[in-house]
Amino acid sequence: MRIRADWRASVALVGTVLKYLSIPLVIPLVVALIYTEPVFPFLATIALTIAVGHGLEQLRPDPDLQVREAMLFVAISWLAVAMIGAVPYVIAGWGTESTLAHPVNALFESMSGFTTTGATVLGSISLEDHSHAIMMWRQLTQWLGGMGIIVLMVAILPELAVSGAQLVESEAPGPQLQKLTPRIAETARILWLVYFAFTVVYIAILYGFHLAGMADNMTLYNAIAHGFTTLPTGGFSPEADSVAAFSAIVQWTAIPFMIIAGTNFALFWHVFSGDGHRFVRNSEFRAYISAIAGLTVLLAGILYTGAAPPLGDLGGVTAGVFENSLRQSAFQIVSLLTSTGYATSDFADWSSTGQIVLLFAMLVGGCAGSTGGGVKVVRWLIVFKVLRRELFTASHPEVVRPIRLGGNIVDEDAIRGVLGFSFMYLVIFALATLVIALDVSRVAAIEEFTALEAFSASLATIGNIGPGFGFLGPFGNYNDFPIPSKLLMVFLMWIGRLEIIPVLVMFTGGFWTR
Template sequence: MNKRMIIYILGKMLGVEGVVLLIPAFVSLLYWEKSGFSFLIVSAILGIVFLIFGRKRPKSTRIYGKESFAIVALAWLLWSLFGALPFVISGSIPNYVDAFFETVSGFTTTGSTILQEIESLPMGINFWRCLTHWIGGMGVLVFVLMITSLDDENSMPLMRAEMPGPEADKLVPKARNTAAILYGMYFVLTAVEVVLLMFGGMNLYDALIHSFSTAGTGGFNNRNTSVAFYDSAYIDGVITVFMILFGVNFNLYFLLLLKDWKSVLKNEELRAYLGVIAASVTVITINILSIYENVFHAFRYAAFQVASIITTTGFYTADYELWPELSKAILLVIMFIGACAGSTGGGIKVCRFVILLKSIRQEIHKILHPNAVTVVKLNGKKVGQDTLRGINVYFAAYVFILAASVLIVSIDNFDFATSFSGVLTTINNVGPGISKVGPVENFHMFSPLSKIVFSFDMLVGRLEIIPFLLLLSPALWRKKF
């Protein structure tokens, strides 16, 4: 275990966060808000941390898989711990546990909140809230790798440990170039959405923070009634399309740049993802038709909410708690499924379900034909045993953490739908759940213990469980410096 290198990289990463905090500080300055000083104070603290831990490179710089997982888990935890300080120092969220919950929800792009009144927040503070979505969407480590000089030998293990999905691959030979390409595509899509939202009547500030949240599939914004505030079919349509786009594996966009249309069109995960969306929108539109004026309105609200839930964005334009039980059940199911691997969306990921279904079919085929040689394939390629084993371990750990979290949260004595969907929505990084944590409610009424559990679930869900479980393993830390 190369602990000195871990400390060095973490020191460097915290220095980057200190620089990033200057952005909301500048926004606060533009609006003449005192909250800007809170960002400057934390930025200065992180600058000192960088000078102490992140400047002197250790003699031994090599890191392996276990160090990468530890760095990823610790980086997300530390960014959240320090990122919460501006909320507390400015007085916007005086309670640190609440501020930590809000920051974790931001970086993990969950979008769950403890805030009952959003529109009264200082502009700089709310900008920071939504900016955490944009940074966390593609990944804290990917963001840092893009703008620092960490060598390629160490960069790829970090990217693989952080990128969502069973596997993560380079787009180009150098990991840092891969990070730059990912963020380049991410930036362009975000910029296009900003422009389109401004065409719909949003001012630049509103367009930026809604685009940050859409890009990161997070859900924070500056309106108490979310996107429903605008009551605009155009804005709903733009955000719906971009939520779906950001839920697609970014590797496919790179293939589009290479004009490899065949690989994109044949991608099984993409087809399953779009198929689930189409089927869900169709059924829900029919199911809620009696509630709305016509088919167009029913389709508009169904499409928006399906896109918001399956991509784990968490925006809402309608209170789906008032919808029929079938519609709510469908939303709960796609909350489990989530978006594509390699996207900014959360959830279990579509490709895992595709592989799981193929594995079940393979087992049935083996029973019927004992001598047959069968393999599980995805996009024409054989799925390795390590990947299959990893998926099985992931599902087992997911169920265990889900059950344990529900038991702890149940101490607060809310109804089962509230406790279960609260855990489910946080571990899948969705945002709103059902019942008392539905789209027009939030998490303010839970105890500090439950909020810590929810924060843990958000981090575990975003990092796909294993990095945080390794972080809690004593065996990881036994070796000396």
């Protein structure tokens, strides 16, 4: 059996990625120096990632990757980076009470970071139990993950034409969507600039509120920490109370920035090039905004009329309070629809009806070409157009009707890719729910475990959302799950983030041999 995929070329390029990982590792190192905290976890990891990266690069560098090699490169990159990223957690946690001292937990937290999921197994989210440097590394992993996703979504996946990712192109062709490498570098640089600019503006606004006395606890540290996790739709926070820890104006400000994070980044490039009309003409963006608006109004009504139970300490009362109903609703819908996962109140305690509305938001996902996870708006758009066509052709079998998106006819192959992806997503999600339930019931480690937790764990990880329902709510924790479930969730975060197919093909025989 001859292996036909040129895995050496892929792995060599992963080596390059690992070498680059040493640069951002300097940031937590600097934080450690500022706060006079241990620097060893970061020094050791920098040395490790350079050594491993350099070693892998020796294999056979060949920057001209074919389709299979590109998929292999993408899949291995995220896994390798997550593994290296777990090292500081293990070293820093060594000999302490930290749950992250266990390698599986550290890998979970690191994968959750680099996939911008935001699910946590950190026992106590507190700067008293963990160093400022480690907590900042945790935030930074999400920002780095976001950088990776932007390249992946706008430059790599559309070229691979899997999962219907080529649709990104059909409506909003990016700056220079051309052959894989070296043009990727150009595209990436432009979009990273957009990403970087929004992050800086966001941090400046947050810290501005602090300086203006409107957000006491939004220190520079917190402003940067949240800047690192908003644009990548990450959702990690060094505050145990997430965004509920901050004043109303901070919560209002986060909403538009989460919306930006869930938007196709290529569109911003067009705005900066003077072609702002693209936004209005982009049917995915219109559907995205409509979904946010519709669900927000619906949920605000539920919260205002008090159909949701009175909120606890966090978030305050909404029944009869217009501003808070609208804020809690808009914040939570945007946070879950874009797969960010921040919370301003414990929605796991809301009424069932409110939670069902949130579940709808979770299933939507961000726009294609954004850092948002989930099925994605454009796929739903295609699905609904396909359903409308099926209804029409049922009574008009003689009519051939192409499906259009933004005026262009969508290729039937891309449509099949979209339907296939969406089904694969649902099937894997359902099977994972079953496996997690079986695993938990096997060890009976978790009291009062219900189907809701199995369902939440599966959806929140494959959708890269982070929080779910039941004890996996926004202030909940994944630490109680047994090891096999945690490893399964690591897998779910990984495949969910990479649009499933580039990872899953590796597990088919045909990928390697034919």
